[in-house]
Amino acid sequence: MSLKNTNNFDGAGKRILLCVTGMTPQVVTETLYALAVTKSPPWVPTEVYILTTQRGADNARLMLLSESPGWFHQLCKDYALPPISFDASHIKVLTDARGLALLDIRDDQDNSDAADCIAQLVGKLTRDADSMVHASIAGGRKTMGFFLGYAMSLWGRPQDRLSHVLVSPDFESRSEFFYPTPYARVIPGAKGQDSLDAATARVWLGDIPFVRLRQVLPHKLRDNGDNFADAVRAANRALGDVTVIFETVQKKVLINDSVIGLPPTQFALLALLAWRLKRGEPALRAPFKDVDDDKWRSLVLRDLTACLGEFGIPQSLYDRLHASEPVDGLFSQQLAKLERAIKTSGVLPWQRLIERVRQPASSARQRSYRLALHAEQIVFKANPRDCGKLANA
Template sequence: MTPRKILLAVSGMSPQIITETLYALIHEKNWIPDEIRLITTLIGKRNAVQQLLEDEKHFFRLLQDFGITQEVRFDEDCIIVIRDGRGQELPDLRTPEDNEAAANVISEQLRLLTSDPEEGQSCTELHVSLAGGRKTMGFYAGYALSLFGRPQDRLSHVLVSEHYESHPDFFYPTRSPRMIHTRDGQMLDTSKARVYLAEIPFVRLRNRLPETLLRGTHSFSDVVRLAREATEAVQLVLQPRNGQYSVNGRTGRLTSLQMALLAWVVERALANKPPIEPVVDGEYRPAGELLHVAERYWLDLNIRTTETLREQGITQSWLEQNISKLNSALVAALGPDLAERCKLASRIIGDRRGYALPDDIVLHIDGSTEQDE
């Protein structure tokens, strides 16, 4: 199925970014979008409608001028106006809160346009232009595309020749001569203008992001935070003697048994010992090593738990049940995305399969010294 091509642009007061980018895409890339979407302010929408759409204005003139017969959808419904936290359309972006609202709208639009297609719908091929609007809007568009962009998506800026750039009457290089006036009274022929497409490479982080981030609705700041947590190195620090731990600065508490189990796994990893291998065919696995860890860190285990471990050892069902409880505690404290990167699970390490933490995690135990051994 042929991807649906979408041009997404951000703009402020001047809607020329649409026609300039469309002209460059047609002439340099032979790329004609099926649809154009514009993210702007209330004033920006008014200007876009008046200058590009009403009375067969410059958008339609460009298509006619260059013989584009393919349908390119661009109407008022394709213009997304940035709204504040109360749902009011913003005339302009003047405060930090306005900028935050713009970031949220841009991020959510990029997430939606790059999401997996629903059944019966074609996938999209997205081209994002960051040439218009305030500088922060362009930054947000580029950053969001870096987070959500796929291999087929592109990012660009347009470069317009001197004197024509930012001229209120210039929209694209026309095929026939058309004269416009400069502020100092000089005449410019729009057919002699030059518009170039500057494609901007960007780092695609999509494949490294958790699925919940790609599917859920988050504010821009939450997206950045979650993306950072999902891509940064994870550092797990245990403080077993007070029942606390921290992961990249976010703290939580565990029961004595959960802390003993986690400390046991961490100590084995730090000592380059094999992971905790599962019990096979009811094989008896002594619990002495786990109980020794609990004793060394003054972790007060329930008497019945201690007796069961001494008598029955570590069974498969006991291990799976308590690993599940430990992982649930991590999710509750850290959230699903960060917890996913430090969960205890069945893994293959070297030629051994067993229960262990991810091998890319940085581990440390406070209070673990040679004297304790």
């Protein structure tokens, strides 16, 4: 049996089948059969990778790659599949933090180590923009399948796929079954079981839709999937689980543990909005245009003194707030620069930190500003007291 259309991926790169397995390497041949033989049009991988434990790796080598039975090679021969890169080097053994092979996955530390190994390989295989990864979660411990599915959600691209393979119920518990053969092959029964013909088996491939979160990850984690837990935290934060910490003495702000470099005036403006949110104050209206908005100056000076201390306010801003002149230009300019700095940092790719609102009591054209957070997401550390006037601008 020959295959004509073996590639329905528009890209010119690799087509990679990635499976997690335990002591049942059959899921590899079953999935390959479903993709390359029953799928229309056929999808034949150019490479196959397995993620498994040490015991699973030994079993996979014996059952799939040996001269006998060598079920992977036999499947390719039976269905005249084109060359597929798959040898012992493509069987990746899960390891712990010391690089020692995991014999099995039994406790929390094993789960954590396995998750990191899966994340590393998925991150590596999805780095090539022209490749396509088809991941199967059918084998191995349930946690392995979960971690592979989650890793695909974190690093998967639009062209990547996730699936689970199923076989006819009578064949599920038969360790001698690896795929439906194009000829009769008897699988002997044991302990009261009937003998079966492998040619009569049916295989189904269930496509699993998944949410793709790759774009919310910081570039460092997107390109190097080294730590599963870090990637999960980064995705959660990018989607709304945000923490903003102000270290007021050092004039430093951390958004999701990343330091955002801000000039003093922009730092003060962000601290001002955060302080008002913490105190339950309404959104800060913009100063009136082209007039001396003394009420606004007094309000901002009061709140900045409360959150930074009088001597923690940047000198240039302190002077402007005490001068009887319009401040709308300064406010709009510094706000724009602040928003640009946050966006450029990449820590919040999917949301605005500063939102615009309209106060019911204000004019229809007058905007107000507040942080798009909850008060508990903001932390102020080391509120300074009279520590000397800062002469920075």
